Amino acid sequence: MADAQLTGCGPLTIKYLVFFFNLIFFLSGLILIAVGGVAQGFFHQYMQFFEGQYETPAIGIIILGAIILVVSFFGCCGAKKENVFMLRIFICLMVVILMCEIAAAITVAVLRPDIEKLIKKNMNETMIHYGDPKGLPTLAWDDMQSNHKCCGVGSYMDWETTPYGVNVTGVPDSCCIDEKPGCGHNIFVQIPSDSSSVPTIYSEGCYQALHDAAMSNIGAIAGGIAGLAFFQILGIWMSSCLIKSARERYEIL
Template identity: 60%
Template sequence: MRWMQLSGLALIVIGGIAQGFFSSYIEFFNGKYETPAIGIIILGGIILVISFFGCCGAKKENVFMLRIFGFLMVIVLLLECAAAITVLVMKTDIKNLVKRNMNETMDKYGDPKNLYFCCGTEDYMDWNGTTYGMNVSGVPDTCCKNIVGGCGYKVFDSPSKIPTTIYTTGCFQALSDSAHAKLGAVIGGIVILVLLQIVGIWMSCWLIQAVKERYEVL
């Protein structure tokens, strides 16, 4: 059952890496760290704890602990399936939530944000409808391709210079593209994890039966 411990540790590491990605866009999650990556880290911790029962049960040939391990793994597997279905069903709502948080963040603009080669929510023109954008007739300096003090000031007064001065792609699209680029690895990791869990459940059932047969012979 040690591979379950390794998978738990792997999830914690993956969650930490994912949290590093989300932290770059933390202002779009209400400025809090309750991002999807935290769920991955928590899941890894739960699997790590559950694997303890599997390892101890296998080593001591304890049927009770093996049953607890198998039961908890089934529960975790069902919860994962429920979470996946929920994400698929609420996909549109999640997108709308992120967009709303983006717009609210823009309207409350203060200190420069690190938005990674993007500007606005849908595009740079979103800034034209904010208090900050109207006051300076432009965008934050973080929208500039070459960031220098005041580089975003009055860019709307010189439309021809906009393509060379600032990023025109919206941050929602940038966030989506970045997430999609990592989607394949995430899906692959989830599939491997589910397969490991299924193997773990099967092995716990096999060990329970083997231990019972052994003691029946004795």
């Protein structure tokens, strides 16, 4: 009676739930690698403003995804064979990953103000080096201003005191709504005395645009990790139930 109960649908259901969970976990590892790739592409695109320091978290997400692929292997094999040793390894690795994710979330939350100050500082400093057509500051600023439809750090007036702004008495052409060679020149001469904006160039500063773009990426990453953490906790619980079921079965046999 007891043997039949242990081999009934309860333990069998848990076994296949753990196996199915690990398939989802495997796919989540692939998703994390993809998300890390997107984040890495964003940080790499504007590395001039991050001093190369925040490339590491994106790479870390990719590494975490690869680790999850390995961990899911132990989970799948452990569930399929009902191997207590492999299931225990799986649970230990899951707990470690979960703790790393929590630590990473806390670190990002604590360092966020410092990151924002650093970005703004670097943006102001790189404006000074704008002008060389092949220089990284020039390429980064032109790309950002064109793609995000913005100009300067806080506003287009930030260009007025830069070497480039003094030279052309204006802003880069990438600030223009209708971008063409020389369209940003002599802008500061054309500003009406009763106006703080110019209709031919973008009025929003790029810091806010870059901040919003970064937050949208971080929001997607945070949401993905939160969902993954839920499935991890569920997987740990189901694996523990499967271990208990397997041990009771072996004791009866």
